[in-house]
Amino acid sequence: MIFARREAWTGRVLLVLLMAVTLMPFVSLFVTALHPSGTYPLGLDWPSDPQWGNFADAFTAARMGELLKSSALIVLGVVPISLVVATMAGFAIGHLRMAGRQIAFLAFVLGLTLPFEGIITPLYYLVRDMGILNTRWAIILPLVGLFMPFSVFWMRAHFVNMPEELSESARMDGANVWQLFWKVHVPLAVPATSSLAILLFLWTWNQFLLAIVLVDDPLNRTMSGALGAFQGQWGTNIPLLCAGSLLILGPTLVIFLIFQRRFVTALLQGSLKG
């Protein structure tokens, strides 16, 4: 069928074009990063003498080692706490179905679309009064709370579909609710929790507003917050800024490329559910 073949070719051309538009900014960033530090090169211009050393300079200037550690610590705080707490709540609302669960669920759902800017001002004073301003806890604890509506929503969707017979047979074997949860349901929930973990990792790593408001020192922030500070400090040195941005992007890109399938599926499902 000529009709279908022509359509397929239009599709291919469009796909390549779309990929080009997506990648073009990264290519421009990369090429610019190779120009001599402090110059104003053109957007897409291969330098006569590529300065690979810019990446090393940016690594030192951005203090990448410390940044990575800080972001990793924040992720290690947010993701496990959120997962455990949200799985428990999702299990109760979706599977134990206790009386009044609809009220609990509704309370969480109300927070799904809440813009972070809506509560950032009191959050600052709250965190200050708790004495954790400018520490990583100032990002970790509020983020766990802010991610809770989505996490509970996500886990409930999983537990609602778990067959009742599963719990029945476990209960007949004499398991109490606590054992039922940890020994039967947590292992079975791994696909749902691992997708949620990917989403939470990404949202934590990329969190900007909380980082710049609640933590002054870029070295205690998330990658995203540190990148903002890096731009403030080196904004006039375009090649160095580009090299630094690429370095800061690096870890996310590597992790994305390793887990790309899971990432895409999780993000698509995530937006469908949210």
Added chain:
Amino acid sequence: MTRPTTDTTAAAATARSPFRRKGLRGPSWVGWLFVLPAFAFYAVFVLQPLALTVQYSLYRWDGIGASTWAGTQNYLKVFTDPDLFASIVNAFKLIVFFSAIPVVLGLAIASTIRRIAASRLALVARTVIFLPQVIPLVAAGITWSWLLSSNGLINQLMSYVGLDGVIRAWLGDFSTALPAVGVIGAWVLLGLCTLLLLAGMSKIDPALYEAARLDGAGSFREFFSITLPSLRQEIGVCVTVTVIAALASFDIVYIATQGGPGNSTMVPGLEIYYLAFSERQVGLASALAVILTVLVIACALPIQWLTRDRTS
């Protein structure tokens, strides 16, 4: 558990449901105990600040000294102060770029590549066009600030095709700054919308298209009478996500323009940040925060309601 017995156990369970349910799941306070930790985090770090925002919005407070009762004055100011109100208008203008362009373009692209969605090229493309969703918005902002600067790639392309007349610092020009910010948002959200819509299209029964072809329907008829109606839910999701991204935009604007030049790209999110943490007008910032929150919910709920799949 063997398969044949499942039916009988399930039937037995439903037959004795009220009694069995209690024994099976424990008393309801156990369930509430499981919800408690999640609710504690949510209450302390979301509900409490939310209530405090409403409370702050009714006072005049510099964040340090004593506060004085202001009633609805802060709210009145948001709607009467031209600069503040302009930030809300800007957020709605951004919807055109953040929502309309990605959704319409995404629909066009997805329906064109629908037939080759399983090819190798499409699988690679899936990863590539997802990149903007994975990188921090801050990085998108920095990258695009460079692309849109006077020396940047956009101007280089413009002069390459002979459009030297339009070359400018796109983000620094009063008339182009807001659309330029919008383009960044469109770039970030286009991939997500395309893939969401494509995933939706893959669920449409191919027999529908074959039948339409046999009836002599062209690509356009096919799109409007089969594709579009079947994608109701996916379109709803795309519109909701992107409208929220537009109204609550912060990262991109903060990095690319900081609200400037002048106030031409100021959005509510950024204005709240400046008011609360630079100008120390906590009450006014909170009033704007309440208005933003209400606007987001007021936009998200009807879209969800209109596009929900009523059959399921």
